[in-house]
Amino acid sequence: MTSNPRRGPYICGIDAAMDVVTGKWKSLILWELDNHGTRRFGELKRGLPGVSEKMLIQHLREMEQDGLVHREVYREVPPRVEYSLTEHGTTLNDALRPLGAWGTKRSQRLAAEHELVS
Amino acid sequence: MTSNPRRGPYICGIDAAMDVVTGKWKSLILWELDNHGTRRFGELKRGLPGVSEKMLIQHLREMEQDGLVHREVYREVPPRVEYSLTEHGTTLNDALRPLGAWGTKRSQRLAAEHELVS
DNA sequence: TCCAATACTTACCAAGTAGTAAGTATTGAA
DNA sequence: TTCAATACTTACTACTTGGTAAGTATTGGA
Numbered sequence: 001m002t003s004n005p006r007r008g009p010y011i012c013g014i015d016a017a018m019d020v021v022t023g024k025w026k027s028l029i030l031w032e033l034d035n036h037g038t039r040r041f042g043e044l045k046r047g048l049p050g051v052s053e054k055m056l057i058q059h060l061r062e063m064e065q066d067g068l069v070h071r072e073v074y075r076e077v078p079p080r081v082e083y084s085l086t087e088h089g090t091t092l093n094d095a096l097r098p099l100g101a102w103g104t105k106r107s108q109r110l111a112a113e114h115e116l117v118s
Numbered sequence: 119m120t121s122n123p124r125r126g127p128y129i130c131g132i133d134a135a136m137d138v139v140t141g142k143w144k145s146l147i148l149w150e151l152d153n154h155g156t157r158r159f160g161e162l163k164r165g166l167p168g169v170s171e172k173m174l175i176q177h178l179r180e181m182e183q184d185g186l187v188h189r190e191v192y193r194e195v196p197p198r199v200e201y202s203l204t205e206h207g208t209t210l211n212d213a214l215r216p217l218g219a220w221g222t223k224r225s226q227r228l229a230a231e232h233e234l235v236s
Numbered sequence: 237t238c239c240a241a242t243a244c245t246t247a248c249c250a251a252g253t254a255g256t257a258a259g260t261a262t263t264g265a266a
Numbered sequence: 267t268t269c270a271a272t273a274c275t276t277a278c279t280a281c282t283t284g285g286t287a288a289g290t291a292t293t294g295g296a
Contacts, residue, residue, distance in 0.1 A: 010225050014145040014214055017221030022140065024284070027132040041243055052285055057244060077293045078241035088224070095220035096132055102213035103135030106206070107128050142254070159273055170255055175274060195263045196271035238296090245290065253282070260275065266268085 007066075017095070020066045023059050025051050027096060030085070033069065034093045038084045068092060125184075135213070138184045141177050143169050145214060148203070151187065152211045156202045186210060 010016040021027055025048055032047045033039055039047065045056055060083060063069040068089035074080040085093065128134040139145055143166055150165045151157055157165065163174055178201060181187040186207035192198040203211065 007228060010221070011146060012149065013218035013221035013223075013225065014149070015221065016225045017217045018139075018145065019221075020224070021136075021217075027136065028129060031130065031132070042241095053244070054246090054286085055284060058284090073243095075292090076242095077295090079243055079292065081243065092220055095216040098213040098216055099135045099139075100131035102210055103128070103131035103133065103137075105131075106138070107131065107134045110125060160271095171274070172256085172276090173254060176254090191273095193262090194272095195265090197262065197273055199273065240295095241292100243291085246288085248286085250285080251283085253280100255280080256278085258276085261273085262271100265270090 017092070020063070020068060021092070021096070023055075023062070025055060026059050026063065029056075029059060029063065030068070030089060030093045030096070033083060033085045034090065038082050041081050041083070044083065063089070135210070138181070138186060139210070139214070141173075141180070143173060144177050144181065147174075147177060147181065148186070148207060148211045148214070151201060151203045152208065156200050159199050159201070162201065181207070 007019070010019070021030075028048055029044065032044060036043075036047075041056070041060075044060075045051060045053065048056070060069060060071070064071050066088075067086055070084050070086050072082045072084070074082070125137070128137070139148075146166055147162065150162060154161075154165075159174070159178075162178075163169060163171065166174070178187060178189070182189050184206075185204055188202050188204050190200045190202070192200070
């Protein structure tokens, strides 16, 4: 199965936000789509080195169900599918910014500690 | 084993932050400690209905290793152990606030949609 | 008729995450 | 000597997450 029981009863706001953002590549997809506005499946794949097609499509489907991502199909040959953020996706990305800044500082701190050791 | 390979090479800040905050109860522990300042193991357990002792201690240990939580042991009978946030834990909690606010709005939206259906 | 290009889809497997339930450690007081 | 209270610790299990690799679907053009 691809989908699991989500949208459950949440204990608090963090809980509700984590539910849609948990997944190895989801925050990166958010970032990638926010950066480029619109991306095709293949572009996303190339933009996220290491992601498998299975996980990419699985995450995109869940994010679509969660109202974060919009999927537009163009009936051409070869087929073209474009993904973009919805308004909710954009606001989620904004809400993640302070966390990203904290993580960046943490990375720098770890790197500095590693410097001292080596 | 309790610990897994963490503190890996991170792709971005979000990634680095997610690494320390991922875990079913971690954000709740953060919130609980921020709210009360200091909590004993048993108090935390009672404050997080449904958490198992195994997961609680496992998360606390990881958060201690990650420099988010401070553990203070009082050699009394019966034993007393107090947990509190470090400065990094406090700033992480601050960085999570916008995400929590977003999640709260999402919960309200979902509840409203559910109202319409029922 | 077959091929090329893109976007999936599926089966299978390994590793990680979390729950249950029972056991351990400490030590002062009765 | 045993007990009580707190804070863990361990073994076992089930479920979830993510990876690999191969296959499918679509359809215009050569």
